[in-house]
Amino acid sequence: KQEVTQIPAALSVPEGENLVLNCSFTDSAIYNLQWFRQDPGKGLTSLLLIQSSQREQTSGRLNASLDKSSGRSTLYIAASQPGDSATYLCAVVSGAGSYQLTFGKGTKLSVIP
Amino acid sequence: NAGVTQTPKFRVLKTGQSMTLLCAQDMNHEYMYWYRQDPGMGLRLIHYSVGEGTTAKGEVPDGYNVSRLKKQNFLLGLESAAPSQTSVYFCASSLYSPMNTEAFFGQGTRLTVV
Numbered sequence: 001k002q003e004v005t006q007i008p009a010a011l012s013v014p015e016g017e018n019l020v021l022n023c024s025f026t027d028s029a030i031y032n033l034q035w036f037r038q039d040p041g042k043g044l045t046s047l048l049l050i051q052s053s054q055r056e057q058t059s060g061r062l063n064a065s066l067d068k069s070s071g072r073s074t075l076y077i078a079a080s081q082p083g084d085s086a087t088y089l090c091a092v093v094s095g096a097g098s099y100q101l102t103f104g105k106g107t108k109l110s111v112i113p
Numbered sequence: 114n115a116g117v118t119q120t121p122k123f124r125v126l127k128t129g130q131s132m133t134l135l136c137a138q139d140m141n142h143e144y145m146y147w148y149r150q151d152p153g154m155g156l157r158l159i160h161y162s163v164g165e166g167t168t169a170k171g172e173v174p175d176g177y178n179v180s181r182l183k184k185q186n187f188l189l190g191l192e193s194a195a196p197s198q199t200s201v202y203f204c205a206s207s208l209y210s211p212m213n214t215e216a217f218f219g220q221g222t223r224l225t226v227v
Contacts, residue, residue, distance in 0.1 A: 004155075031212040043117075043203060044218040051213075089156075093211045099144065099163065100171060101211055103155040 002027045002094050006104035013080055014112050021075040021107050023090035028071045030094040034101065035064050035075050038087045047088075048075070080111045115139050117219035119204050125225045126194045134189040134222050136204030144207045145187040146171070146216070147179065149200040156203065162187055163210075194226045 003026045036044040048057045048064040056065040063076040091101040120135045147159040158171030160179040178190045204219040
């Protein structure tokens, strides 16, 4: 059974710092990996989707990398801002005929002004 | 551009009552999903649909039923609510299979069963 782990569970950084969020998965036979952002009491906002054939994706100050063989992905946030404060979730799709995203429990990021 | 819209946003039920959660998407997506999010558990798939008129069970389907009579709508029903169904429910959709395409989520429905 696929398991997704995100460490640390919480992270606090000063504004302007570059930071990396980590995601690991136990079964490397994934189709893709998606990073989401969740604000308190809100839904999930898709940030980046990386297909299994890709190594990285970029959107603005965000860069996500994927290393399938080692079962790891990182989300790099450059020049962090207080507005980046949220919980970041990663999810993978794996398994033949799977229609399910398997989620990690998230990393709660606080960017201190 | 509404995306995925869930109704209602909050609800309190008494044990044994029934209710239906409505999900509507305006992106012409084929696939739709219902997830629940519980503290310390992450999101788990309840039911999903791969097209109008189809439904299938996910990881935690017991106590729930679903229907997809129209392509844009996916309904989640609780026939006899139990306190264990207290959760935040999220609807999602994707153009095609999540193996190939991005999933988009609604704002969530916070359900409390007392």
